[in-house]
Amino acid sequence: MIVTTGNEIAGYQIIEYRGVIRGIVVRSTGIARGLVGGIRSIGGGNIPEYADVCEEARRHAYELMLQHAREAGADAIIGMRYDATEFMQGATEVLAYGTAVKIQPVHF
Template sequence: MIVTTSTSLEGYKVTQHLGIIRGITVRSRGIGGNFMGGLQTIFGGQNTVYTELCETAREEAYQLMIQHAREHGANAVINMRYDANEVMQGVTEVLAYGSAVVVEKL
């Protein structure tokens, strides 16, 4: 699966637009993770606990987006983006989305 944040794909021709696809995950950190993340916040610097949580959520949303694109018959996703929203305190939704397309190499 080819994925790009661009609206086109260099060296390829879009032959079919299949619509918007997405992958969504909702994540929260448990009490132990919040405690450790809170400690890192007190001391400053990179907060590895929350960085890991964010990276895991983004990767999960990305993989779900690719799965959704494949289910629609796509071999590429163009104009891919991430979005995140707080559902409630400590609970975040991460969304990966884009346009599912079929492309042919030029």
Template sequence: MYQEQATEHNIHYFVTTANQLEGYRIVKTLGIVRGIVVRSRSIAGTLGAALQTLAGGDITLFTELCEHTRSDAYERMIQHAIQQGANAIIAVRYDATELTQGVTEVLCYGTAVVIEAQQG
């Protein structure tokens, strides 16, 4: 289980891959939220990555592109949840689809909820 607590614009929110948050109860389920990013590789990036494959090991150009793309999708999902009035997102998942050669869609999605601390 991955769980994160963060603050954005003085709004505290929780994000987890689990279906619940220990110590909290779900007061309201707001529905699915998502962040979608579609990216393409540049010609220069593709050539640089091709050169890195000759040496073997980590292809850092693609690793960085993947990290930035997933991070952007994650942030967009959080913004969507905040717009819905959520203070938490549960059951977070990622999906990626190659739309065409060199163009990939990354989707980060979960269930937006309102939570409150359990008493006792």
């Protein structure tokens, strides 16, 4: 499946819009990562434990978005974006979303 942050796909024509699709996950750091990450945050700089949680959440939200696009019968997703909101202290919602479309190659 083609996924792009743009609104067009080079070499393809959008023939049908299937609607906005999304993948949502809510993640917390967990006790072990939260403790280690909290200690590292005292010194400043990058905190790999927190970065790992963010990457996992984005990857999971992306996969759910792809699943929803397939269920909608889409060939591609345009206008893809991520959003994140602190759901409660220690838990963050990560949203991957875009517009599911049907496409066909453009023949010159």
